[in-house]
Amino acid sequence: MSTVPLGQYEKQPTVPLPADARVLTGASAWAAAADAAAAKAGERAPLIVVDAYPGADLPLLAKAIAGALPDWRIVDVEDAAALPIAHIDARFADNLTEDRVFGVLSHATVDAFYDAERLDKLAVEVDGATGPTVLLGWGADLVARRLAHPYALVLADMARWELQLRQRAGATNWRAENPDEDQLRKYKRGFFVEWRVADRHKTTLFDRLDFVLDANAIGSAEPTGRTAGMITGEAFRAGLRDAARAPLRVVPFFDPGVWGGQWMKQRLDLDPGKPNYAWCFDCVPEENSLLLEDAEGAVVEIPSLDLVLAQPEALLGERTYARFGAEFPIRFDFLDTMEGGNLSLQVHPLTDYIQRTFGMHYTQDESYYMLDAGDDAVVYLGTKDGVDRDAMLADLRAAETGERPFPAERYVNAFPAKKHDHFLIPAGTIHSSGANSMVLEISATPFIFTFKLWDWGRLGLDGVPRPVHIDHGERNLVWKRDTAWTEANLVNRVETITSEGDVVEERTGLHELEFIEVRRHWFAEEVTHDTEGTVNVLNLVEGDEVEITSPTGAFAPYTIHYAETFIVPAAVGPYVIRRTARSRSERFGTVKASVRGTRTSEA
Missing domain, CATH: 3.40.50 (Rossmann fold)
Structure with a gap:
């Protein structure tokens, strides 16, 4: 770590x-x-x-x-x-x-x-x-x-x-x-x-x-x-x-879980008396x-x-508001399994299914950005080549009844994960973060629509088995997302956009089926941005401290520390992220999410 x-x-x-x-x-x-x-x-x-x-x-x-x-x-x-x-x-x-x-x-x-x-x-x-x-x-x-x-x-x-x-x-x-x-x-x-x-x-x-x-x-x-x-x-x-016209942060909320880890407790100076912290809603308005x-x-x-x-x-910006209404469509949160356990093996509903079944107009496409990772960290993602669909479902149902554990490694890919890897998870893809990972989850907002398929035989913190929804999951699993497809489409699809001096801009995702675009910027001194008419959500994934400034003085400089998520409203327009006078890091990195197709340059 x-x-x-x-x-x-x-x-x-x-x-x-x-x-x-x-x-x-x-x-x-x-x-x-x-x-x-x-x-x-x-x-x-x-x-x-x-x-x-x-x-x-x-x-x-x-x-x-x-x-x-x-x-x-x-x-x-x-x-x-x-x-x-x-x-x-x-x-x-x-x-x-x-x-x-x-x-x-x-x-x-x-x-x-x-x-x-x-x-x-x-x-x-x-x-x-x-x-x-x-x-x-x-x-x-x-x-x-x-x-x-x-x-x-x-x-x-x-x-x-x-x-x-x-x-x-x-x-x-x-x-x-x-x-x-x-x-x-x-x-x-x-x-x-x-x-x-x-x-x-x-x-x-x-x-x-x-x-x-x-x-x-x-x-x-x-x-x-x-x-x-x-x-x-x-x-x-x-x-x-x-x-709505200056950078801001919402108040983060930390919560324990059965798979919770120790990274946030130790690195973010949380209550050491708590057994673990599993979640942090760092930007879920x-x-x-x-x-x-x-x-x-x-x-x-x-x-x-x-x-x-x-x-x-x-x-949100005119175009994002027109698409989603008064709803914040981007979610950033932390999933901490350092010295903890695996997340549940799960799948999220396809758009048509979530609309017809639950009345929600868009679905929970997501991704795992590895803020940190242990040497043995893995991300479970996509089914293995040649999986027998009926056999996998039968084994899931047998596990649900307690007859026998589900052999996840037989059916699901386990990709090694290291710091700054980005795994893309469009709805319909089976997935889970393994133990010893610190995940920055960048996703669409409908956050309770998770169909657990296997929870590793655990009870919830209340002593009751956590709910499993195999019937819902079966109707949403996209079986063609096998090893070859997943490797080609969902694992570290990094593309360099520009490289000038000490500034590198990369596109890290998300998949073309997902509406969120993520750009990563590396820099030593400063980097210029523009909301281009749509809300930006960012996290400082590398470096100790930066400040957000306005080239026109429209707002006061706003300080951001490592791992903090912040919102730059659409109305801000141009802004600069730069090291502060107190910064001691040699290099800085941010990830920035926005709604694809809503920037003025894309109009």
Whole structure:
């Protein structure tokens, strides 16, 4: 394994708020909301509407509001007007399915969770109130928009990783009675139904918000000591507008796994008390957070997806936005098996299959870039020449029942892997990373659509066998991707584009069936880039430290350390990556992913 500087990887990167914005906390935050409500109400009783993301801790939130505004009546919209959970379960049964992992994406809106007549009745009650009122709960704006008079609107927002941590600790899905349910099923309910509806709903609030509240800090599963902060809607919108025009990083999230390794713990200065770290979502905006920081160092945590939803064209670029909508299509994450075990042997669905079966409009094409590798590292990729399809499937099913282990080496190629190798994995290709590898996974974003075929006989961290989906896998395996085809198409397909002075630009992938283009740049001093109208996602794969600068001074220099993933929004245009005054490395390397066919030079 290579040696890299310790303690430099930034685990809490921030995005600056406008200079005049301030994070409000405690009673002063709610006093500001009350003042805004009073100013809007005129002669009527003031109203604050707190529309909370599903999973927010409403009892603690209500307690905080009551402590700051003791004279205000707090009305829980969910208790007053939500449909019974049995009704909701029946309504979304086809989306949730009986499968432990997979469902079908819902296109419902938040009103599907509420009784319209009870919402109308509640609106009449609030409209006639003579004292100040707070409407609280997911969908609270459904009541408020029925009113004739204005109100102060607060979004109590949350990131998905915080929701998952709470669920693991016993929290339920929205109003569900499932504290002890399998976490995979809880996640499925969120991913396919609740979060889809909630994201659809909150985008209708963005332009009207008076305040945004960090609900992650209220009842957090892993307390950080941070007080729940609130910013104005104006600061929220301006902060995201600025963020979409300068380099940024989302907050990485690290998680253990049955195959997890020790590389990230040792090299990225993580908690040494943890048994391992398997995953790091280093750039998955649908899952990660943004930390918005004011001039005094106070922060508010929001989902990084808010940036995608609020600033899609500036962030993604016109052509990428036209192809994918307000969805971030590129994912960078780490898979650490150093001193760990093999990943599951798996395959991802073909595009037609994921569309017809799960309602997702594009699939999980991916690749493994070897950030580091042990001497014995291998990548399992493609079937061997002459494989008997029926025999392989029979052996997979026998392994699933526990009859006998699956002889992976008999059927699947195991290619030696070394640092900076790049293995391309278009959907339909059987694959796995072996032990003693540190993988930077560069892929399309639909990240839960993995059909495990064999998991080496292991149990999950919960003591339950991890789900295997051989039937799905059989329908998606592309059997012609044998040894000869895989070697010719998927293993280290490096092409030199330019070589001038100390700068070398290479195309390392992905395969022509995949929509992501990856370029690698080697340099000693600096290298020039241009987003050419589409979002760039990069990682510093070699060298200790660089900075991203604007040739026109459009943004302040932005420092990046080894192994950090960063986003350069489409709106940035030209930028330069150069060594810093502190850099001690002789050579630097970055990998850069973009959506193929969306650059201005390709138009």
